[in-house]
Amino acid sequence: MPGLTQTRVRLTLSQKVKIIEESKKSDFSRKKICEEYSISKATISSILKDQKTHLENYDSAGTPGKHKTMRKPDFPEIESTLYEWFTKMTGLNVPVSGPMLIGKAKKLHSKSKYKNDEFLFSSGWLEGYRSI
Numbered sequence: 001m002p003g004l005t006q007t008r009v010r011l012t013l014s015q016k017v018k019i020i021e022e023s024k025k026s027d028f029s030r031k032k033i034c035e036e037y038s039i040s041k042a043t044i045s046s047i048l049k050d051q052k053t054h055l056e057n058y059d060s061a062g063t064p065g066k067h068k069t070m071r072k073p074d075f076p077e078i079e080s081t082l083y084e085w086f087t088k089m090t091g092l093n094v095p096v097s098g099p100m101l102i103g104k105a106k107k108l109h110s111k112s113k114y115k116n117d118e119f120l121f122s123s124g125w126l127e128g129y130r131s132i
Contacts, residue, residue: 009038011047017058019044020051074119078108079129098126105129 011019015037022028023044030044047054073079082105089096105121 009043011037011039011043013054013058016047016054019047020054023048075109075112075117078105078112081108082129098123101129102126 019033019037022033030041033039033044034041082101085104086096086101102121102123102125105125109119109121
């Protein structure tokens, strides 16, 4: 139809998992899903093709409902060690602030195999780290 432009729809991880679960039902209809989510049949095919990845990410994500894309950490070892330190500190009832997290991340970075890589542990990095 002239004058109508289709807008891009980005599904959350929860929505993708819901589509995968619905696809396993006997009354699954691609047309019905297309209308419900305002997506194309190609999008459904892509979701179903990558269902293993979506299900793994859904199981491993802390709060999967609002994420639309899964971020891969720049320094996975540092971030996992930082998380272990954070849980240890909070377990000891030590309040951990943002600047403390950034300081610990910088310290871990300087002792890691990535120490020659330039990276700023900024407030933007902290926001992304916290949203995982």
